[in-house]
Amino acid sequence: MPEPVADRPYEPxxxxxxxxxxxxxxxxxxxxxxxxxxxxxxxxxxxxLGHPGVxxxxxxxAVHFALMIGLxxxxxxxxxxxxxxxxxxxxxxxxxxxxSQYDVPLARNGALGDVRIHRVHLEEDAAKLVHAGASGxxxxxxxxxxxxxxxxxxxxxxxxxxxxxxxxxxxxWLRLLRATLRRMGVSDVNMEEGSLRCDANVSIxxxxxxxxxxxxxxxxxxxxxxxxxxxxxxIARQEQVVRGGGTVTQETLHFDPVTGDISSLRSKxxxxxxxxxPEPDLVPLAxxxxxxxxxxxxxxxxxxxxxxxxxxxxxxxxxxxxxxxFRGELGDFFEAAVAAANGGGDGAVAGPRALASWVTVxxxxxxxxxxxxxxxxxxxxxxxxxxxxxxxxVSQSAAKQVLDVMAxxxxxxxxxxxxxxxxxxxxxxxxxxxxxxxxxxxxAVEQIRxxxxxxxxxxxxxVMRETKGRADGGxxxxxxxxxxxxxx
Amino acid sequence: MAARASDEALSxxxxxxxxxxxxxxxxxxxxFDLYRERAGNEDLGAFLWLxxxxxxxxxxxxxxxxxxxxxxxxxxxxxxxxxxxxxxxGYRPPYTxxxxxxLAAAGAPMLGKTNMDEFAxxxxxxxxxxxxxxxxxxxxxxxxxxxxxxxxxxxxxxAPWAIGTDTGGSVRQPASLCGIVGxxxxxxxxxxxxxxxxxxxxxxxxxxxxxxTDAALLFRHMVGxxxxxxxxxxxxxxxxxPTAERLDGVRFGAPPELTGEGIEPGVLEVFNRVRTTIExxxxxxxxxxxxxxxxxxxxxxxLAPAEASANLSRYDGVRYGMRAxxxxxxxxxxxxxxxxxGDEVKRRIMLGTYALSSGYYEAYxxxxxxxxxxxxxxxxxxxxxxxxxxxxTSPSVAFRLGERTSDPLSMYLSDYCAVPMSLAxxxxxxxxxGLSDGLPVGIQLAxxxxxxxxxxxxxxxxxxxxxxxxxxxxx
Numbered sequence: 001m002p003e004p005v006a007d008r009p010y011e012p013x014x015x016x017x018x019x020x021x022x023x024x025x026x027x028x029x030x031x032x033x034x035x036x037x038x039x040x041x042x043x044x045x046x047x048x049l050g051h052p053g054v055x056x057x058x059x060x061x062a063v064h065f066a067l068m069i070g071l072x073x074x075x076x077x078x079x080x081x082x083x084x085x086x087x088x089x090x091x092x093x094x095x096x097x098x099x100s101q102y103d104v105p106l107a108r109n110g111a112l113g114d115v116r117i118h119r120v121h122l123e124e125d126a127a128k129l130v131h132a133g134a135s136g137x138x139x140x141x142x143x144x145x146x147x148x149x150x151x152x153x154x155x156x157x158x159x160x161x162x163x164x165x166x167x168x169x170x171x172x173w174l175r176l177l178r179a180t181l182r183r184m185g186v187s188d189v190n191m192e193e194g195s196l197r198c199d200a201n202v203s204i205x206x207x208x209x210x211x212x213x214x215x216x217x218x219x220x221x222x223x224x225x226x227x228x229x230x231x232x233x234x235i236a237r238q239e240q241v242v243r244g245g246g247t248v249t250q251e252t253l254h255f256d257p258v259t260g261d262i263s264s265l266r267s268k269x270x271x272x273x274x275x276x277x278p279e280p281d282l283v284p285l286a287x288x289x290x291x292x293x294x295x296x297x298x299x300x301x302x303x304x305x306x307x308x309x310x311x312x313x314x315x316x317x318x319x320x321x322x323x324x325x326f327r328g329e330l331g332d333f334f335e336a337a338v339a340a341a342n343g344g345g346d347g348a349v350a351g352p353r354a355l356a357s358w359v360t361v362x363x364x365x366x367x368x369x370x371x372x373x374x375x376x377x378x379x380x381x382x383x384x385x386x387x388x389x390x391x392x393x394v395s396q397s398a399a400k401q402v403l404d405v406m407a408x409x410x411x412x413x414x415x416x417x418x419x420x421x422x423x424x425x426x427x428x429x430x431x432x433x434x435x436x437x438x439x440x441x442x443x444a445v446e447q448i449r450x451x452x453x454x455x456x457x458x459x460x461x462x463v464m465r466e467t468k469g470r471a472d473g474g475x476x477x478x479x480x481x482x483x484x485x486x487x488x
Numbered sequence: 489m490a491a492r493a494s495d496e497a498l499s500x501x502x503x504x505x506x507x508x509x510x511x512x513x514x515x516x517x518x519x520f521d522l523y524r525e526r527a528g529n530e531d532l533g534a535f536l537w538l539x540x541x542x543x544x545x546x547x548x549x550x551x552x553x554x555x556x557x558x559x560x561x562x563x564x565x566x567x568x569x570x571x572x573x574x575x576x577x578g579y580r581p582p583y584t585x586x587x588x589x590x591l592a593a594a595g596a597p598m599l600g601k602t603n604m605d606e607f608a609x610x611x612x613x614x615x616x617x618x619x620x621x622x623x624x625x626x627x628x629x630x631x632x633x634x635x636x637x638x639x640x641x642x643x644x645x646x647a648p649w650a651i652g653t654d655t656g657g658s659v660r661q662p663a664s665l666c667g668i669v670g671x672x673x674x675x676x677x678x679x680x681x682x683x684x685x686x687x688x689x690x691x692x693x694x695x696x697x698x699x700x701t702d703a704a705l706l707f708r709h710m711v712g713x714x715x716x717x718x719x720x721x722x723x724x725x726x727x728x729x730p731t732a733e734r735l736d737g738v739r740f741g742a743p744p745e746l747t748g749e750g751i752e753p754g755v756l757e758v759f760n761r762v763r764t765t766i767e768x769x770x771x772x773x774x775x776x777x778x779x780x781x782x783x784x785x786x787x788x789x790x791l792a793p794a795e796a797s798a799n800l801s802r803y804d805g806v807r808y809g810m811r812a813x814x815x816x817x818x819x820x821x822x823x824x825x826x827x828x829x830g831d832e833v834k835r836r837i838m839l840g841t842y843a844l845s846s847g848y849y850e851a852y853x854x855x856x857x858x859x860x861x862x863x864x865x866x867x868x869x870x871x872x873x874x875x876x877x878x879x880x881t882s883p884s885v886a887f888r889l890g891e892r893t894s895d896p897l898s899m900y901l902s903d904y905c906a907v908p909m910s911l912a913x914x915x916x917x918x919x920x921x922g923l924s925d926g927l928p929v930g931i932q933l934a935x936x937x938x939x940x941x942x943x944x945x946x947x948x949x950x951x952x953x954x955x956x957x958x959x960x961x962x963x
Contacts, residue, residue, distance in 0.1 A: 046583045050802040052576065052684040053563040053585060055717050085798050087844070089821055096801020144817075146806070275844035277853060280689035280795055282718050 010242070011207040012235045013215075014170050014200055015118075015162035018177065019155050020187045021125060021195040022065045027152035028124040029056030029099060035149035048152035050094030055281045058083075062154035063106075065186040066122045067287060067295035069156055070107030072180060072302055073117045080286045081106045081121070083279040088272050091146050092127040099124050100157075102276045106285065112180065113304060115173050116161035122285075127151030156186075162201065162212065167231035171224050174198060179303040179326035191223050198227055202234045204242065213238075214248045218255055219265065230255035233262055306331060314338070314352035323360055333372040334359045336379035341387060350386030358386045362400060366407040376410030377403070385413035397469035398422040425470045430463075433471075434479045437462040448484060456480060494522050499959075502554045502648040502702040503729070509552035516545050516553015516595070519648070523555050523599055527646045532631075533621045534641040536560050537568050538600035549595025551709060556596040557647035559604050559638050562588050562693075563682040571684040572604040572634075574617040575803045575810045575828025585682020586714045587651060587693045594709035599647050602637030606830045607800065608658055608686040610634050611902040614893055615832045622889075623666060624960040625927055629886040632662030632902070638696045639666040643960060649706055650696040655686050656788050657882070657906025659694040660918035664881035664930020667920045667958040669947070670696045671703045672906075674937045675913035676721040678707075679714030685799040687792035688719075690910045700919060700948045704729050707940065728941055730948035735769040738946055740933075741776030741874035746905045752884045754924030759880045762921045762931050765953050766878070771946075773878065776870045780862040784908040785900060787863070790843045790856035791911075796833075797840030803828060835896065864912040871936045876946055879905045881918040881930030909934045919947050920956040928958055 026033055030047035047054040070077050084102035101121035110117035127148040158177070164170045178189045178196060188195040197220055203213035218234050221227040233255065238248050252265040287295075301309075307325035310316045316324070324331040334356060341349040350358070359372065363382060367375050385402060388394045394402070394417055402416050417423050425433065437459050438445060447455035456477060463476045497519060500508065508514040520542035527535050535557070545553035563569045563581035570576040588598060605615040613621040613636025621636040623629040624644035631640040635652025639662035642650050652659045654672035663670025671694045678693045685691060695706035704727055711723035747759060763773050805811035805824030812823035829837070843852035870877060882902050892899040909916040914937055921931035931950070935943045 046581070049807055051563070051581060051583070051808070052569070052571065052579070052802070053561075053581070053682040054583075055681050055719075057716060057718050087798050087801060089801065089804060091804075091806050091817065094802060094807060095798075096804060097798050273846045275797075275841065275846070275849075277794060277798070277844055277849070280687075280719075281685075 009207045010204040010239050011209075012165060012167075012231075013162045013203045013205060013212055014164035014167075014231060015215075016158075016160045016164070016170060016174065017199040017201070018158045018174070019197040020069070020158065020181060020189065022062050022154040022156060023185070023187050023195075024059055024061040024065065024154050026059060026061075028059050028062055028122070028154035029152055032152065034153055038149060040145075040147035040149060043149040044151070048094070049148055050096075056099060056279075058282060058285065059154055062122060063285065063287070064291070064295055064298070065154075065184075066106050066120065066156050067291060068184055068186055068298055069158070069181070070110070070120045071292075071296055072184060072299055073107070073110035073112050073120060073158070075107035075110030075117055075120055077107050077287060077292065078104055080104070080284040082284050083122075083282045084276045085279050087275045090126070091144065092129045092151065094127065094148065094151060098126065099279055099282070113173060113176055115163045118159040118161050120156060120158050123155050123157060125150055125153035125155050162203070162215075167228040167235065170200060170231055171228040174224065174227065175326060176303060179328065183300055183303055183328045184298075194222065197222070200227065200231050200234075202231055202238070203248065204235060204238045214250050216248060216250065217252045218262070219252060221255055221257070223257075226255065226257045229257070229260065230262070233260055237262060303328065314356075316353060316356050320356050320360060324356065329371045329373050330359065330364070333379050337383040337386075340380040340383035348387060348391035350383060350390045354390065355383065355386055358382055362403055363407070366403065375407065377406050378410070381406060381410070381413055388413065388417070392424060392472055392475075393417075394423060395469055395472050397464070398424075401469065422468075422470055424472065425467045430467065430471055430476070431479065433463055433466045434476065434483065437466065438480065438483060445484065497522055498526070498645055500648070501698050502551075503699075503705050505554045505648060506550070506552040506705070509554070516555075516597075517542055520553065520555045520597065520599065523647055527557075527600055527641070530641075530644065530646050532624060532627070532640050532644055532646075533619050534602055534631075534637040534644065534646055535600045536570065536572075536603050536618055536637070539598055543592060543597040545595045545597055549593075551591070551595035551705070553595050553597060554648050555599035556591055556706075557600060557602050557638050557641045557650035558588055558598050559635050559650070559652045560601040561604055561608055561653050561684045561686075562601075562651070563684065564588055564598060564601070567598075567601065569601065569684070570618070571608065572606040572616040572618060573803075573828065573830070573833070575824070576684075576808075577617075577810055579809045581682075583682065586679035586716060587710050588682065590679075590712070591651070591706070591709055596649075596706070596709070602635070602641055602650060602652075604637055604652075605634035605658075606833050607684065607796070608634040608653055608655055608691075609796070609832050609836055611657070611661055611899050612887070612889075612892065613637065613662070614889065615830055617830055620889055623886045625667060625886065625958070629888055629927070630665065632665035632882070632886065634658040635662050635670075635696060639663055639668060639670065642666070642668050642696050642698060643958075645959065649698070649702050651693055651706070651710070652696050653683055653686075653691055653693050654906075654910065655690045655692075655792060656910045657903035659696060660906045660916060660930065660932060661882045661903055663696055663918045664920075664932075665886040665928065667928030667930075667956065667960070668696055668698060669700055669703045669917065669919050669951075670694060670930075671707060671917045671940070671944075672909065672915060673707065673711070673940060674915045676719050677723055677915070677938070677940070678710045679712070679717040679720045681714055681716035685795075687795040688799060689795060690788075690792060692910075700730055700917070700944055700951050703917065704944045707944075724938055727944075730941075730944040732945040732949040733952055735766055735771030735946060735949050738771040738876065739874040740766055740771055740773040740876050740878040741870050742773055742878045743776055743778040743781060743870070745778050745781045746879040746908070750883050750901065750904060751880055752924070755880050755882070755884060755929050758922040758924055758929040759931065762950065762954065763878070765950065769949055769953055774874065776874055776877070778863070778866040778870060778877070778908065780859060780866050781908040783859050784863055784911055785904055787856040787859035788903075788907045788911060789839065789900060790852045791860065793836040793840030794843045794853050795840065797837045797844065800829075800833065800837055832896070860911045863908050867908075867912045867914060867934075867936070875935065876943065877934040879932045879934075880921075881905060881932040885924050885927035885929060905932060913937060915940045915943055917943050917947050919951050919954075920958060921954060922956065923958070928956075
């Protein structure tokens with residue numbers, strides 16, 4: 001790296017390594033069902049416990065999912081990829097080696113968005129160590145126990161090229177990846193539960209330099225927030241080192257989300273020699289044409305493409321389109337509502353932009369953690385409600401009251417409006433209320449007449465209060481102006 | 489059963505016993521009890537564990553209930569399975585090896601577990617943590633290894649037949665030293681599931697029997713693809729029992745690399761006699777070059793230890809078997825493995841770990857793999873000219889106990905002629921070719937992948953002509 005210049009800006013260079021637990025029925029190399037919080041060591045067999053004499057056999061569904069991922073990320077699929085043994089001793093690794101892929105991975109050279117994918121490979125997860133004692137880590141623990149339920153869970157590792165330039169970018173891109181994987185149904189992609197894990201390789205270099213600086217690897221940040229905080233902290237640390245005249249050393253780091261501290265796990269000198277060699281118990285993985293086309297056929301429309309389509313065809317705002325595309329179920333709900341609105345026959349219907357707003361701005365906050373698809377509100381009902389607003393059969397604010405009820409108890413919006421008397425106030429009723437409001441707001445009337453248009457709000461507000469929102473704001477304004485003009 | 493009747497039953501080959509059982513003249517249970525009693529009183533050190541009673545054998549089982557000695561390298565549910573190692577002392581597997589299961593289902597119930605070199609590493613059975621095995625021909629001598637217990641048991645009439653494993657000669661060499669038949673099948677012909685692994689790309693399970701017909705019969709019921717072993721393959725057809733009595737038109741190739749320098753004169757004498765016998769039976773023997781086989785042993789002692797170094801990592805004291813240390817993780821690993829493994833196993837773990845180390849991988853592992861490919865190509869070229877390759881099985885007859893224990897290289901040389909076939913993944917049989925100074929000499933016949941029927945047929949014809957009648961236990 002060239003001489004640091006005090007004021008010269010540094011540019012972070014970030015690459016990500018993501019581990020994805022596949023949502024297969026069984027483990028990577030044996031027939032044990034995957035575990036979801038069962039009693040420890042109840043999802044095990046001689047194979048995943050590494051008993052003498054056992055042999056691995058490859059899970060076809062895991063291969064299928066991995067091929068889907070490779071294709072979705074636009075990768076080249078290797079005609080014959082190899083499994084290797086990665087050797088090291090640790091109590092969570094029953095065989096003393098992890099079966100992984102090394103120099104010939106299943107897929108390579110792809111891209112998602114503007115980040116290039118270096119490689120995608122299959123491997124098995126380690127078991128889970130639980131350390132008794134204050135530190136929660138193995139050193140200094142009073143004792144440790146192993147739960148082998150997780151051991152052997154299929155993992156796909158995705159490695160990006162160092163194409164990211166900020167923590168925010170990294171976090172944003174990881175959201176796209178997560179949405180993509182979720183859309184494919186290949187993983188639960190839950191960072192807190194560890195079905196999606198992310199390590200970051202971080203380096204800095206003077207802005208504009210082409211050569212890469214020495215990288216540090218930041219391990220296992222288990223949320224988007226921690227990922228962003230961790231990378232930011234590491235960038236700051238490296239800048240401080242370099243500006244202080246030091247050099248960054250290649251090491252593996254642990255980010256403590258509680259304290260924000262970064263501590264070294266091991267340096268390059270302490271790095272393991274994993275003694276990789278081809279796994280003699282398995283034959284090369286050679287996907288057939290049939291396997292490839294089955295994986296290709298199984299790919300749904302992916303979030304990036306969906307966002308583009310929603311923006312282009314339905315004219316949604318880019319942020320709204322991304323929100324709906326990245327949360328696949330939300331997007332599905334929205335598109336069902338659009339379909340219901342279009343198939344709703346005569347009468348005014350809500351357009352896609354209005355429906356998107358009803359879904360994202362109104363419905364989502366009312367549901368809390370519940371996905372719209374699991375809520376009592378059906379896409380058809382929401383489309384009907386939005387359509388009634390467009391047709392001015394119900395006011396915007398009354399419709400929101402109706403949605404409050406629907407979000408808890410469901411129901412048909414039209415029936416609810418009738419039942420609760422929330423329909424638009426009839427013309428004669430509204431006329432009387434407007435007359436009353438003008439009478440009671442002489443000061444505002446005065447201001448309007450002397451040219452202060454904004455004062456009309458006070459009268460509109462009064463009408464709305466009186467009608468409990470059952471009036472259209474624009475219509476009320478029109479009526480007030482009409483009356484004041486006539487009177488004046 | 490009267491003494492003479494029992495003697496007679498014990499003298500039957502397994503195939504003959506199967507026939508007698510099928511004819512209702514003998515029962516599998518009777519035979520089991522006879523062998524169980526003999527094995528219970530043996531003092532060769534051949535058995536490490538004996539079944540109390542015969543497992544139930546279906547009445548129509550093709551192997552009739554003729555009991556089987558099983559090398560301790562096979563996992564059998566609930567039965568001590570140590571692979572000859574202290575580190576697996578007391579270990580009782582929760583499952584049974586496919587080969588053992590298939591043979592039991594075919595009617596060969598397990599008689600007991602036989603002694604072996606620790607983790608199948610050795611050529612004399614002296615590396616067993618549970619003591620050596622004496623050769624029934626001369627109790628001062630080794631039975632060979634690593635399947636020394638199985639070979640000695642069959643040679644001494646303690647079992648009608650046995651299974652062992654062969655990684656670089658571990659079935660053929662002890663068969664040779666004990667004067668019996670040993671077959672190493674084509675790699676992939678028999679499932680490795682449940683065989684405690686030494687070197688996964690080389691390990692194969694094979695029969696050790698009194699004659700060639702028994703080997704064919706046992707082999708017939710071992711083969712086949714196993715969903716638990718991705719490297720196993722369907723056998724092309726049912727293995728026929730051999731019938732050949734002549735060798736007319738069969739072409740044999742004798743490679744100078746494996747039939748000259750380094751072979752004991754007495755062994756060469758028997759070998760040359762067999763060569764003549766082949767010609768008398770109508771076969772042709774020509775010299776055929778296998779130029780790279782001279783490097784077989786060197787390549788083998790890189791590849792096999794490399795795989796072993798990983799295969800044996802699981803013995804860490806965490807989940808099963810022996811455990812030592814003061815409770816600290818590093819001490820658990822170090823003490824367990826220091827106390828649990830014997831010297832030869834440690835030597836090979838070190839060799840293999842070194843060969844796979846970063847910076848050395850290409851020079852050792854990579855190069856050894858290329859040698860392996862060359863050897864396979866040598867054989868492929870040879871089998872365009874000849875049907876079978878003919879060599880002595882081992883350069884020497886059974887050596888004295890303790891004679892080679894302090895010199896690993898001389899021990900390794902015992903498998904000099906057997907290792908090339910293992911590296912090439914091809915089948916090879918060892919049959920007794922005669923005696924040298926009163927000790928058996930084995931002759932090896934090797935053929936292309938899945939040519940076991942051809943090998944067995946030729947071996948059958950040769951066996952009849954040689955007329956070897958070594959039954960040291962009946963002398």
